[in-house]
Amino acid sequence: MKKRVSIILVCAFAIIMLAACADEGTTVADPTPAPAAEATPAPAADPTPTPEAPPAEETNPSDESDFDFDRPIAVFTREDGSGTRDAFVDATGVGDDMSVEAGVLTSTGAIRTAVAENELAISYVSVGSLNDEVRAIAIDGVYPSHDTVRDGSFPLSRRFLLAFTEESFADPLVQDFLDFVLSVEGQELLAGSWTPAVANPVAFTPSDLSGSLTISGSTSVAPAMDLLAEAYMALNENVQIDVMSTGTGTGLEQAATGVADIGMASRELREGELENLDYIAMLLDGVAVIVNVENPLQGLTMDQVREIFVTGTLRWSDVVS
Amino acid sequence: MLKFRETTMRIVFLIAALASVAAVVLICVFLFAQGLPAMGEVGILDFLLGERWQPLHRETPVFGVLPFILGSIYVTVGAIILGVPIGIFTAIFMAKMCPKSIYGFVKPALNLLAGIPSVVYGFFGMMVVVPILFDTFDMVDGRSMLAASIILGIMILPTVITIAETNLRAVPQELYEGAVALGASHERAVFKVIFPAARSGVMAAVVLGVGRAIGETMAVTMVAGNQPAMRMPYELFRGIRTMTANIVMEMGYSQVGSLHQGALIATGVVLFVFVLIINTLFSMLNKEKNIKDDMKKEAAETAAEPTS
Numbered sequence: 099m100k101k102r103v104s105i106i107l108v109c110a111f112a113i114i115m116l117a118a119c120a121d122e123g124t125t126v127a128d129p130t131p132a133p134a135a136e137a138t139p140a141p142a143a144d145p146t147p148t149p150e151a152p153p154a155e156e157t158n159p160s161d162e163s164d165f166d167f168d169r170p171i172a173v174f175t176r177e178d179g180s181g182t183r184d185a186f187v188d189a190t191g192v193g194d195d196m197s198v199e200a201g202v203l204t205s206t207g208a209i210r211t212a213v214a215e216n217e218l219a220i221s222y223v224s225v226g227s228l229n230d231e232v233r234a235i236a237i238d239g240v241y242p243s244h245d246t247v248r249d250g251s252f253p254l255s256r257r258f259l260l261a262f263t264e265e266s267f268a269d270p271l272v273q274d275f276l277d278f279v280l281s282v283e284g285q286e287l288l289a290g291s292w293t294p295a296v297a298n299p300v301a302f303t304p305s306d307l308s309g310s311l312t313i314s315g316s317t318s319v320a321p322a323m324d325l326l327a328e329a330y331m332a333l334n335e336n337v338q339i340d341v342m343s344t345g346t347g348t349g350l351e352q353a354a355t356g357v358a359d360i361g362m363a364s365r366e367l368r369e370g371e372l373e374n375l376d377y378i379a380m381l382l383d384g385v386a387v388i389v390n391v392e393n394p395l396q397g398l399t400m401d402q403v404r405e406i407f408v409t410g411t412l413r414w415s416d417v418v419s
Numbered sequence: 420m421l422k423f424r425e426t427t428m429r430i431v432f433l434i435a436a437l438a439s440v441a442a443v444v445l446i447c448v449f450l451f452a453q454g455l456p457a458m459g460e461v462g463i464l465d466f467l468l469g470e471r472w473q474p475l476h477r478e479t480p481v482f483g484v485l486p487f488i489l490g491s492i493y494v495t496v497g498a499i500i501l502g503v504p505i506g507i508f509t510a511i512f513m514a515k516m517c518p519k520s521i522y523g524f525v526k527p528a529l530n531l532l533a534g535i536p537s538v539v540y541g542f543f544g545m546m547v548v549v550p551i552l553f554d555t556f557d558m559v560d561g562r563s564m565l566a567a568s569i570i571l572g573i574m575i576l577p578t579v580i581t582i583a584e585t586n587l588r589a590v591p592q593e594l595y596e597g598a599v600a601l602g603a604s605h606e607r608a609v610f611k612v613i614f615p616a617a618r619s620g621v622m623a624a625v626v627l628g629v630g631r632a633i634g635e636t637m638a639v640t641m642v643a644g645n646q647p648a649m650r651m652p653y654e655l656f657r658g659i660r661t662m663t664a665n666i667v668m669e670m671g672y673s674q675v676g677s678l679h680q681g682a683l684i685a686t687g688v689v690l691f692v693f694v695l696i697i698n699t700l701f702s703m704l705n706k707e708k709n710i711k712d713d714m715k716k717e718a719a720e721t722a723a724e725p726t727s
Contacts, residue, residue, distance in 0.1 A: 102520070102524065106524060170559045171559075172559045172560045174560075177645075177668050177669065177672070178473075178474060178475045178669060178672065179475055179669065179671075179672025179673075180672070193477070194473060194476045194477055194478075198471075198486075198646055198647050198648035198649075199646055199648055199657075199658075200646065201560055201562055201644045201645065201646060201658050202644070202645035202646060202647070202660070202668065203645070204640075204668055212560070212562075215550060215553075216553065216560055216561075218559060218560075219560070344671070345671055345672050347672055347674060348671070348672070348674065351674055351675075
């Protein structure tokens, strides 16, 4: 009996592996009409965002690569309510007109995976979340990087904000923590992965406070806040800080109603929210438009990006002449 | 003393029985109390037949769930088309034709299939089914109605097979023997006598499969693409969003007490009504089966009477 079961299991695994192989085999089947592809090797598209990169023509000559531009664009977006999506649609002017044809994925990781697996894909992620799986393209000729985000030349920039009410700002602990966030120590702690928002930070002197803080909000800001909270608690042993990643909208509401002491936002505050909340800018971040690494596209204009996300059913040849 | 213990245990059992009923009642009350006002505020027709869902639109939020209702129906029908034939043939095989040695392997495998968490199905769909579909059919993206239907088709197999098999086994052996005695082959007896006799039970299995498919959330969200777009049934290669996916994707962003949250709960109400209809259908089929059984018994009794 056991022998039979094991034999059948092995067969099952073999079938699954065959299926997986077949899948890889078929990816090669890619109609490539461009004969020039053989003569000149495809230009090695630089996957790392380099600020010095020449502001290449917005539309790249496509005949040097074997990427077939005559295929549809697979558009992916984040779900409604995501801070990254809000920042993206605000900056590009897509606004509320995001196409219903855009695939909706609920996390940065899912977006990166989808774009990495699909040659036709285009989407957007936070500059801090870029990696080798995907390639960031230039917007209006500027590549996303810490430098271009800091000097404001990258057009799809946003700020990470910390919001609080007047009452909560009256708490010396909240004030002291915000001072720490904006200090040399705090900003340097974050400089590795993000772009500090403060031009000339001052040094921080711990003032031995005690108590507890609740900080709630954007899932994009929470990793940075975790680092800050840990460092601050190391300096002030009697302070307990709880960081909850609940999403920008919820975090701001909790800050406004006093459930949280500080709210984290990955987009600008809206009019209704500004009525009872003040804020400081904690970090700068860019929203990078990403494509598959096989895609030789170098850059798009803001108008082209908007058109792609509003229409949702364009072909690559519609935007790349 | 004995009497006292008896009554105490009686009460304990009663409480246990009431707990599950109370849970159902509480869920109903919660759903309708929270969902119906939102549905009313949007307008029931605008809600059920609205083709656009933009809950966070800055000026005029719109809450139309028709795309999601259709989405749920499409993927469920797809799952039925793919899963039910396989399920029923498997059930017939397992109940009437399977050698013992193979049964000893297939049955535990089926039980295992039933026990796999849906997120694992979703992962399998994402890593295997979606890329295969993408390459085979030259789609814009593999996340599609078809991918969701395939995954759901696999997921309903254990439900369909187990219940259909039980019902096939419940058919009286006399029917089979009678058919064989009249000269029918084994296969003919199974397909022409036993299967029709168990038909309402097999239908019940299909209905429960529908219930499982329409309520599935995690796996579908991972492979369906989640586009909030109106689709036609033949747009198999396009992405789709189901009611369950819509709720799970946006619940985290809806502010407490907002119309958005109310609309999501109202989506839950619609789903609940669907499940209610399915369950009613199921119990009607079961009742029909019971009536049939009674009739059979009566017939047997009347047939037996003259000789006694």
